[in-house]
Amino acid sequence: MSEHIGEQRTERPRQSRFERGDELVVMKFGGTSVEDAAAISRLIGIVRSRLGAQPVVVVSALARVTDQLLEAGNAAANGHLGLALATVRSIYVRHEQLADLLVNESAYSALDRELRSEFRALESLLHDLEASRQLDLKSQDHLLGFGECFSSRLVKEALCQAGVTAAHVDARACIVTDARHGQASPVWDATEQRLQQALSPLLESGQVPVLGGFIAATCHGVPTTLGRGGSDFSAAIVGAALRATRIEIWTDVDGIMTADPKLCSDARVIRKMSFDEAAELAHFGAKVLHPSTLAPAVRENIPVYILNSRRPEGEGTEIVARVKGGSVVSAITAKRTVAAVEIESPQGVGSELLRAVYAAFDRHSCPVDLMATSLGRVSLLVGSTAALPAIAADLRGVADVRWENHKALVCLVGENIRRQPEVASRVFAAVADMDVRVVCQGASDRTISFLVEESKADESVQRLHGIFFPQQEPARDWGGISSAFCQAG
Secondary structure, three states: OHHHHOOOOOOOOOOOOOOOOOOOEEEEEOHHHOOOHHHHHHHHHHHHHOOOOOEEEEEOOOOOHHHHHHHHHHHHHOOOHHHHHHHHHHHHHHHHHHHHHHOOHHHHHHHHHHHHHHHHHHHHHHHHHHHHOOOOHHHHHHHHOHHHHHHHHHHHHHHHHOOOOEEEEOHHHOOEEOOOOOOOOEOHHHHHHHHHHHHHHHHHOOOEEEEEOOEEEEOOOOEEEOOOOHHHHHHHHHHHHOOOOEEEEEEOOOOOEOOOOOOOOOOOEOOEEEHHHHHHHHHOOEOOOOOOOHHHHHHHOOOEEEEEOOOOOOOOEEEEOOOOOOOOOOEEEEEEEEEEEEEEOOOOOOHHHHHHHHHHHHHOOOOEEEEEEEOOEEEEEEOOOOOHHHHHHHOOOOOEEEEEEEEEEEEEEOOOHHHOHHHHHHHHHHOOOOOOOEEEOOOOOOEEEEEEEHHHHHHHHHHHHHHHOOOOOOOOOOOOOOOOOOOEO
């Protein structure tokens, strides 16, 4: 994971993006940070506090809207057009009500025209899905992108109403990707050029650009998405293209935590951690950042901050290239619904078998979390069993494929953790009675992980957190946090 994150492009001269002051900050606001009028009012206050720099705002869809759009698409493709249209009508009404609360009458009329135009396009797409009875990844990208189109137009108008000079920018015209629908990758040089061309004049004139995250398009203008959680990635792409001073990810928690506070009431905010540690946490299931988010920030060495839009005065978590003097263990997480896969071949494990295995998993878009080989056997951990029957069929005659469900991968992350033998001994002494079946050895020195039954995941995390983060003060009431940044997905 960390090797991918640190991948470098061909070295090229650093371009001057535009005449500016000493700071430029890219601010991404997640779904819960734009979920209602109160949240958007907080967003406005936070953006105002950054006007001394040059802010660029990236917003997710309103909370729950992406899920509703997916439900509507599935309903239309299954022949339930009325249900689909009712769902998107409720989305429209929600945005309309927010507009009514946040902007005055004249601005409302212009915004309503824009929203109605977008919703007509959305309804037309649902009619097409009902006719084709198929929601493929290309159509899904087009469908899910509407959420960010709605929210970014609404937030731009709300900022203007509050006296902040803002301008809407369609991210689909700026972020260019390949055609891998569902999780597209940026075409870097074209993206950087378009972002600089679109945003530089706005920033030079003192305007605040507002973009929807998650959404992009191919060089031919076909809508794509960067995958769920891709709004974080969008912010990092924009930050790298503009050589930002910092990238801020505004959410509903105080930062990255040592564990899920719903499991460990004494979980603590990690004040500073490295890019590599954050990437490992994301890879092993913690809801930290979109796994690819850090790549552009690493490339340009831009610090990333995780901050709470409900408590903007907090310090949050700072993610930087290197951290000196940190804890041996930074955080503990558990990735649930893991399947353990065993692939056996009578011919043994060789390059031909490995090529066939890699090809089969790639063909069926089944990501592999960890992999190990032994004489005649390849052992894998995957996060979903949906593609495994098809993969087994592809490998029939080459190897036998078996798997077990309902496992959890418990992972401890810290700089050079694997070079500290006493850590591993304390870990496995703590869970010795839990039938730890696999000690997982990845390529990184930053993780120690093991496999347990899914029913034992919570207890494993709690025991280990108590050992490595002994409680030193009364447990903090986290106020009913619904999703923690160290909570596995």
